Amino acid sequence: MSQSQYVALAYGIVLFFVLLWVAIIATKLSRLERETAELADLARGRRSDG
Amino acid sequence: MSSRNNLPILAFAAAGLLGLAAVLALLVAPEDADQGISQRIFYFHVPLALTAYLCFGLGAWKALRLLWVGGERRDLESYTWIHQGTIFGALTLITGSIWARASWGVWWSWGSNQLVLFLVLFLFYCAYFMLRFSVEEGARRERICAVYALFGVALIPVSFFAIRLASDFIHPTVFTRDGPQMTNTMFGAFLVCWCAITLLAYVMYRTELVGKRADANLRELREALS
Amino acid sequence: MSALALYSADVVALARKDLKLELRARDTLPAMLLFVLSTLAVFHFALPTGSGENAAYGLLWIAILFTALLGLSRAWAPEREGGALDGLVLAPSDRSAIWLGKTLATFAFLAAAELVALPAFALFFAPVDLVAVAGVVLASIGICAVGSLLAAMAAASRGREVILPLLFLPLAIPLVVGGVGAGISPHGATYLAFLGLYDAVFAILSWATFEYVVTE
Numbered sequence: 317m318s319q320s321q322y323v324a325l326a327y328g329i330v331l332f333f334v335l336l337w338v339a340i341i342a343t344k345l346s347r348l349e350r351e352t353a354e355l356a357d358l359a360r361g362r363r364s365d366g
Numbered sequence: 367m368s369s370r371n372n373l374p375i376l377a378f379a380a381a382g383l384l385g386l387a388a389v390l391a392l393l394v395a396p397e398d399a400d401q402g403i404s405q406r407i408f409y410f411h412v413p414l415a416l417t418a419y420l421c422f423g424l425g426a427w428k429a430l431r432l433l434w435v436g437g438e439r440r441d442l443e444s445y446t447w448i449h450q451g452t453i454f455g456a457l458t459l460i461t462g463s464i465w466a467r468a469s470w471g472v473w474w475s476w477g478s479n480q481l482v483l484f485l486v487l488f489l490f491y492c493a494y495f496m497l498r499f500s501v502e503e504g505a506r507r508e509r510i511c512a513v514y515a516l517f518g519v520a521l522i523p524v525s526f527f528a529i530r531l532a533s534d535f536i537h538p539t540v541f542t543r544d545g546p547q548m549t550n551t552m553f554g555a556f557l558v559c560w561c562a563i564t565l566l567a568y569v570m571y572r573t574e575l576v577g578k579r580a581d582a583n584l585r586e587l588r589e590a591l592s
Numbered sequence: 593m594s595a596l597a598l599y600s601a602d603v604v605a606l607a608r609k610d611l612k613l614e615l616r617a618r619d620t621l622p623a624m625l626l627f628v629l630s631t632l633a634v635f636h637f638a639l640p641t642g643s644g645e646n647a648a649y650g651l652l653w654i655a656i657l658f659t660a661l662l663g664l665s666r667a668w669a670p671e672r673e674g675g676a677l678d679g680l681v682l683a684p685s686d687r688s689a690i691w692l693g694k695t696l697a698t699f700a701f702l703a704a705a706e707l708v709a710l711p712a713f714a715l716f717f718a719p720v721d722l723v724a725v726a727g728v729v730l731a732s733i734g735i736c737a738v739g740s741l742l743a744a745m746a747a748a749s750r751g752r753e754v755i756l757p758l759l760f761l762p763l764a765i766p767l768v769v770g771g772v773g774a775g776i777s778p779h780g781a782t783y784l785a786f787l788g789l790y791d792a793v794f795a796i797l798s799w800a801t802f803e804y805v806v807t808e
Binding site: 433486487489490493496497500501502505506507509510512513514516517520521524525527528529531532 | 738741745748749750751755758759761762763765766769770773782783786789790793794797801804805807808
């Protein structure tokens with residue numbers, strides 16, 4: 317591997333990790349959205365009961 | 367808790383600064399006479415290391431405040447800072463290894479004190495997560511993790527000295543790499559990169575914290591509703 | 593009685609309790625002694641011929657570390673199984689006395705194991721000079737001080753016994769450097785000073801933070 321390829325590899329890996337982190341946060345966000353929707357349903361159910 | 371929500375602005379600023387940093391590091395900064403193009407890795411590698419230290423330090427600071435003053439939010443904050451520190455520590459090891467390969471032809475060198483120090487710290491903080499996930503949630507877990515975080519920052523200088531002393535008898539092939547004699551442009555590029563990466567760490571920290579707090583709130587809501 | 597005298601009395605009582613328990617049960621110390629001897633024997637076969645004395649010194653420290661882990665794990669087994677330190681009813685401010693008592697008791701066990709290990713090592717591998725012995729003593733203090741605190745953390749965890757070595761080994765690295773250096777380096781005194789520094793820093797830290805770890 318040439319020197320410039322090593323430089324590209326190093327910067328590329330940093331970029332990759334940041335994007336990986338974004339993907340993980342996105343997953344967490346969808347889970348939070350799902351849970352919030354569930355809780356909203358629960359609350360709606362409560363309101364109609366009570 | 368979030369007084370004025372500045373996270374979006376900070377995030378955009380981080381993105382912009384990081385882009386600028388990359389341009390400066392890869393295109394604008396002059397090439398180093400001795401090391402050639404591989405020296406450019408330094409512009410990210412060193413800020414990553416410095417940021418990792420900062421994150422571990424902040425994690426320990428929050429831990430100390432937790433033990434002194436208390437407050438559940440400090441546990442989450444300490445945990446998130448340590449998480450960032452581990453991420454940036456891993457990146458330091460990876461970029462350091464690539465730099466070692468580019469400069470000396472080996473992927474690892476026990477002679478590189480900084481690499482070895484980060485390996486020890488990385489192992490230590492990975493154990494932090496093992497510990498955290500094996501103790502039941504509650505006030506005691508918060509305190510145990512806080513104490514461990516404090517041990518971490520005590521370990522940093524002690525390990526540093528240990529590794530220095532160890533090089534006496536480990537006798538690796540010592541590769542010396544003098545810090546680049548930096549011209550003003552180089553130093554300027556380095557500073558921008560350092561600010562960019564520090565800001566990136568902060569933005570990641572704030573974002574993760576939002577997620578963790580939302581988790582905690584949702585759990586409370588769930589308990590209240592069911 | 594002054595506060596210090598009361599505190600010391602607590603510490604001594606706690607250490608004596610552990611030692612007495614061991615004297616009656618006689619399971620930890622024999623295990624540690626046998627373990628260290630077996631490990632040294634294994635090392636002979638693990639070392640290729642012509643490895644030199646220095647490699648052997650390194651392995652001695654591996655043996656010491658893992659023997660210590662064995663002792664620490666056993667010393668805290670009653671607390672781990674029975675929950676958290678229920679039997680020890682002490683005021684919160686005195687809980688560090690538990691740490692000191694445990695540390696002293698564990699140090700006694702480890703010292704006994706080393707009294708066997710060092711002569712065996714000198715017999716099997718390489719001579720051991722006074723500086724090396726001082727290194728072993730100083731490092732053992734550090735091992736027991738930090739180990740007692742980490743073992744208390746591990747006792748609170750659901751994890752199996754593997755959590756203690758995971759917590760302990762990164763913190764043990766400077767001790768190994770100090771110990772091996774004291775054994776083989778011409779500047780042994782530097783390594784002894786370093787070990788003293790480690791002991792001071794981490795013993796104080798462990799003593800100060802112990803109550804936070806064990807309080808429910």
